[in-house]
Amino acid sequence: MDQIKIGKFIAERRKHKNLTQLQLSEKIGITDKAISKWERGIAMPDTSIMLQLCAILEISVNELLRGEKIEMENNNQQNEQLLLELAKEIERKNKTIWTSMWAIMIVSIIGLLASISAAAFLIPEGVWQLVAILGATVVFLIPCFYALKLEVSVGAYKCKNCGYEIVPTYKEALNAMHMGTTRYLKCPNCNKRTWCKKVIKKRL
Ligand SMILES: [Zn+2]
Structure with a gap:
């Protein structure tokens, strides 16, 4: 998706409807700064307000995401293309999350093993060694919970x-x-x- 193009399209449609950024923002119930950000291609409208925005600008969500008016006859083909693009983008995001999850897990496991070996070699056998090992294990659980959050989100x-x-x-x-x-x-x-x-x- 081309955010700059989408931004220009939003601006164009807004002007076509004779609305200022402020008037449009008031209709949706957000700040005019947000609108300015969309129109400069810095941010995308939240999915939660996309439908409302499209209704006001009298465009479809497809057209919004494409950043242009779609002719009726090739609408279907463009829809498919758009869905493919969205799927690809989600896939890319998911891959990033997935990679981060594994990176977090690997680093944490190495950290855990290192702390346990350090405890085993540096601290004489006894209660304090046990406390150190337990401590390292508890600390290890924190990234585990975070990694699980990432895992479930994908x-x-x-x-x-x-x-x-x-x-x-x-x-x-x-x-x-x-x-x-x-x-x-x-x-x-x-x-x-x-x-x-x-x-x-x-x-x-
Ligand atoms: Zn089943």
Whole structure:
């Protein structure tokens, strides 16, 4: 998506409707600064207000995201293109989140192993060594919770039984046993508990 083009299109449609940035912002209930940011291509309208904005500017969401009016005859083709682009963008974002999750986990595990070895070698055997090892383990849990948040925010888990893509809540994922990113989850579709593999790509 071309944010600059979208911004120019919003400005063009706003002027076409004889609205100032302030008037448009008041209609939507946001600040005129936000509108100015869209029109300069610095930010995109939030999805929560996109429909309202489009209604005021008398354009479709597709047209907004394309940054231009779409002729009726090739509307469908353009729709498909747009969906593809959106899917690609989501995929790219998901990949970034996924990579960060693994980076966090690897760094944390190395950190944990290093602290445990340090405790084992540097602190004489006894209570303090145990405290140090326990401490390191507790600290290790913090990035784990964060990584799980990232893991759950991307894609879904595929039910082994029926193939349904399960999107668990954070709590459900936290309580489920796991091996790597494969989690033992109950499928809301077939009600069976299986080891569900993580799938990233599909969801829009
Ligand atoms: Zn199932």
